[in-house]
Amino acid sequence: MEVRERRQLTLMLAPYVLGLVALVLVPAVVTIALSVTEYDLIQPARWVGLANFRALASDEIFRIALLNSVVFALVAAPLRLLAALGLALLLHRRVRGTGSARAAAVLPTVVPDVAYGLLWLWLFNPLYGPVNLVLRLGGQGGLTVFGRTPPQWLTDPNDARAAIVLMSLFTIGEGFVLLLVTRLGLPNELYELAAMEDATGWDVFRRITLPLMAPVAVLLLLRDTILSLQLNFVPALIVTDGGPPPYATTYLPLFVYRNGFEYLRYGYAAAATLLMLVLTVGLLLAQWVVLRRWRRGWGG
Amino acid sequence: MSGLRLRGVGKDFGAVAALRGLDLDIADGELLAVLGPSGSGKSTLLRVIAGLDPVSGGSVHIGDRDVTGLAPGRRNVSMVFQTYALFPHLTVLENVSFGLEVRDVPRDAAREKATAAAELVGCGHLLGRRPAQLSGGERQRVALARAIVREPDVFLLDEPLSNLDAELRVQMRAELAGLHRSVRTTMVYVTHDQAEALVLGDRIAVLRGGSLEQVGTPDELWSAPANRFVARFVGTPAMNLLPADGPLRLDGLPSGRPLEIGVRPDALQLSVDSADTRDGAPGEVTLVERVGADAHVHVRLESYDVVARVPADDRPHAGDRVTVGVRRQDVHLFAATTGRRVPWR
Numbered sequence: 001m002e003v004r005e006r007r008q009l010t011l012m013l014a015p016y017v018l019g020l021v022a023l024v025l026v027p028a029v030v031t032i033a034l035s036v037t038e039y040d041l042i043q044p045a046r047w048v049g050l051a052n053f054r055a056l057a058s059d060e061i062f063r064i065a066l067l068n069s070v071v072f073a074l075v076a077a078p079l080r081l082l083a084a085l086g087l088a089l090l091l092h093r094r095v096r097g098t099g100s101a102r103a104a105a106v107l108p109t110v111v112p113d114v115a116y117g118l119l120w121l122w123l124f125n126p127l128y129g130p131v132n133l134v135l136r137l138g139g140q141g142g143l144t145v146f147g148r149t150p151p152q153w154l155t156d157p158n159d160a161r162a163a164i165v166l167m168s169l170f171t172i173g174e175g176f177v178l179l180l181v182t183r184l185g186l187p188n189e190l191y192e193l194a195a196m197e198d199a200t201g202w203d204v205f206r207r208i209t210l211p212l213m214a215p216v217a218v219l220l221l222l223r224d225t226i227l228s229l230q231l232n233f234v235p236a237l238i239v240t241d242g243g244p245p246p247y248a249t250t251y252l253p254l255f256v257y258r259n260g261f262e263y264l265r266y267g268y269a270a271a272a273t274l275l276m277l278v279l280t281v282g283l284l285l286a287q288w289v290v291l292r293r294w295r296r297g298w299g300g
Numbered sequence: 301m302s303g304l305r306l307r308g309v310g311k312d313f314g315a316v317a318a319l320r321g322l323d324l325d326i327a328d329g330e331l332l333a334v335l336g337p338s339g340s341g342k343s344t345l346l347r348v349i350a351g352l353d354p355v356s357g358g359s360v361h362i363g364d365r366d367v368t369g370l371a372p373g374r375r376n377v378s379m380v381f382q383t384y385a386l387f388p389h390l391t392v393l394e395n396v397s398f399g400l401e402v403r404d405v406p407r408d409a410a411r412e413k414a415t416a417a418a419e420l421v422g423c424g425h426l427l428g429r430r431p432a433q434l435s436g437g438e439r440q441r442v443a444l445a446r447a448i449v450r451e452p453d454v455f456l457l458d459e460p461l462s463n464l465d466a467e468l469r470v471q472m473r474a475e476l477a478g479l480h481r482s483v484r485t486t487m488v489y490v491t492h493d494q495a496e497a498l499v500l501g502d503r504i505a506v507l508r509g510g511s512l513e514q515v516g517t518p519d520e521l522w523s524a525p526a527n528r529f530v531a532r533f534v535g536t537p538a539m540n541l542l543p544a545d546g547p548l549r550l551d552g553l554p555s556g557r558p559l560e561i562g563v564r565p566d567a568l569q570l571s572v573d574s575a576d577t578r579d580g581a582p583g584e585v586t587l588v589e590r591v592g593a594d595a596h597v598h599v600r601l602e603s604y605d606v607v608a609r610v611p612a613d614d615r616p617h618a619g620d621r622v623t624v625g626v627r628r629q630d631v632h633l634f635a636a637t638t639g640r641r642v643p644w645r
Binding site: 189190194195196197198207 | 350373378379389450
């Protein structure tokens with residue numbers, strides 16, 4: 001019986017283990033191995049030791065990409081969490097139209113990345129893109145109503161970075177669903193009790209909703225940080241093409257992609273990938289420390 | 301402190317009427333137990349008083365204030381929920397002082413009052429714990445402390461003891477009675493447990509299908525139930541009901557309409573001695589249930605079943621032939637058509 005059970009378990013685990021080995025472990029080992037070589041798919045790989053890492057340290061573009069990635073993660077991950085939390089709290093009540101609104105909140109997340117990128121390329125178009133058409137409403141001479149030039153999404157470095165962040169704020173379906181379910185799971189009596197105590201909306205949010213949703217929100221934030229180091233690859237490739245100069249939206253994934261698949265510097269790209277991994281772990285640890293201190297602060 | 305006055309209070313959920321035009325006066329400092337079966341509208345009544353559900357008609361007054369249109373937080377009532385509704389992330393102290401702190405009572409003062417309230421209901425030693433670390437009875441006490449700390453005008457309790465085991469329920473029942481004596485706040489206590497209602501209530505309101513069947517003291521409910529429903533609902537086992545022209549005949553009943561007689565199980569007299577048939581009806585014991593010191597004896601009387609409660613030591617056995625008798629003063633009379641009590645004697 002036990003042997004049979006074990007065999008069954010092995011059988012059921014096999015697809016996952018195979019996938020893990022073939023798609024994660026082997027590539028990881030290959031990446032580590034490649035990172036200490038020079039390899040261009042044509043010549044045989046050549047051992048170079050830590051030369052790739054030394055070159056990365058003095059590579060101006062890598063430094064820009066690294067900074068871009070860190071800034072993006074620090075800006076986008078909290079904003080994405082806030083947006084998902086806001087939508088979840090807005091749409092947890094069952095009133096007319098809630099169902100459609102919930103579907104609308106999830107929909108952008110299920111659009112294929114490339115289609116999503118192309119859509120935004122049109123939305124951001126400086127001449128006929130709807131985003132700037134709306135921003136120019138009420139203004140004169142192509143300016144906004146405040147007399148300012150509307151953002152140059154595709155040509156100004158900071159505006160382009162903002163554009164990539166903006167794009168990421170609409171693909172929050174998973175976080176939204178998770179937080180919505182968490183909110184729906186909170187017992188209604190707690191809110192009725194708060195109502196009987198004449199608690200204000202802010203008190204209810206601060207003293208009840210937020211602390212009770214915090215465990216899920218924190219988990220989501222950590223996961224989203226990992227994700228945000230990767231999810232800007234397609235937008236940066238399709239919408240801003242890593243620019244405008246100087247490499248304003250070249251993030252680590254795009255940097256790795258360019259070096260690997262365009263310049264055929266596989267060893268160099270592998271080394272950058274490893275550093276990206278280290279960066280991810282570092283960011284998670286930093287958040288973990290901050291959040292633990294914060295939770296201890298309000299006695300959670 | 302103030303009394304509570306309901307006038308024509310109705311509550312509809314869509315096409316379903318949960319409360320139908322209730323009139324109810326609760327005196328200042330009185331404990332009114334609201335008793336009724338599931339779905340009778342007890343909890344809805346409480347929620348309407350609390351303001352958690354708006355009324356569909358009628359008015360609610362607390363003292364001389366008309367609170368019908370006020371938000372729950374403006375009525376100065378507090379509530380103990382059946383599930384206690386303790387905040388899982390807050391300590392006992394924080395739970396109890398919550399209502400004060402959100403009303404901008406300075407933290408130190410709030411915590412001081414919360415501590416005093418917790419001491420009063422016997423959870424003063426638990427202040428630093430969280431709800432997950434408390435037993436059912438302890439949670440109950442915390443919920444009570446939280447309800448009394450604000451010194452509300454009216455105190456609402458929604459089946460507060462239903463989640464406790466039998467022994468603890470009896471103990472907490474006595475403590476609740478003591479608490480009511482010491483704080484003397486108007487209380488509305490919803491329960492489906494008649495023992496709780498009879499022990500705790502200064503008066504009892506019996507609710508069925510959203511209407512009041514009777515409001516009276518426990519004595520009144522026991523000795524003069526207003527109708528068949530109240531008669532059957534209060535008392536365990538339930539009162540026996542038989543047609544007046546059935547097996548148990550009594551002289552001098554009012555005539556002119558069909559009547560039912562009601563006899564509580566402990567008022568039925570059983571005699572196994574077959575010679576003793578001078579006053580009573582012959583029947584056969586079908587089932588005997590021993591319940592502690594008592595036994596519930598099911599007797600077949602012609603085509604009717606009655607239950608008698610006798611001391612367990614004197615109980616007959618299934619299959620015994622018995623004579624069932626009753627004293628006139630123990631008999632309640634109801635109109636067979638309406639179920640209303642018919643005064644007699």
